[in-house]
Amino acid sequence: MKVSTLALLTMLLAALWTESQSASFRSLYGTCxxxxxxxxxxxxxxxxxxxxxxxxxxxxxxxxxxxxxxxxxxxxxxxxxxxxxxxxxxxxxxxx
Structure with missing residues (x-):
């Protein structure tokens, strides 16, 4: 059970990080x-x-x-x- 919770938490953090990086990329090139x-x-x-x-x-x-x-x-x-x-x-x- 601990392993699946850790995996789920890791995936959630990775998804949040990816979204934040994507938003900053869009704003950087959104003015071009x-x-x-x-x-x-x-x-x-x-x-x-x-x-x-x-x-x-x-x-x-x-x-x-x-x-x-x-x-x-x-x-x-x-x-x-x-x-x-x-x-x-x-x-x-x-x-x-």
Whole structure:
């Protein structure tokens, strides 16, 4: 009886450890953008709520843009429309 209890406890601890490692892996790479996730169209300035660069460990350099409706898109930070958006945003911040 002791052996089966020990085995059950070991399996339970292993399952909990595996789940915690899996959750941290998901959160680490959950902020990355992948090739098929990139939006090709321009997002109008008035719809952009926020943006954040992806971490350096990600495969693709990207910016995750969140709209006012809560939608999240990946964009290429080198795209002209996004560069123009950043310049307009910076100009607005310095003039106020």
């Amino acid at each position: 953008c992948y090739k098929k996730m990139f939006l090709k169209n321009k997002i109008p300035d008035n719809l952009i709520k926020s943006y954040q660069e992806t971490p350096s460990h990600c495969s693709y350099r990207a910016v995750r843009v969140e709209t006012l409706k809560g939608q999240k898109f990946c964009v290429d930070p080198k795209k002209k429309w996004f560069q123009d958006y950043l310049q307009r945003k910076e100009a607005n911040n310095t003039s106020t």
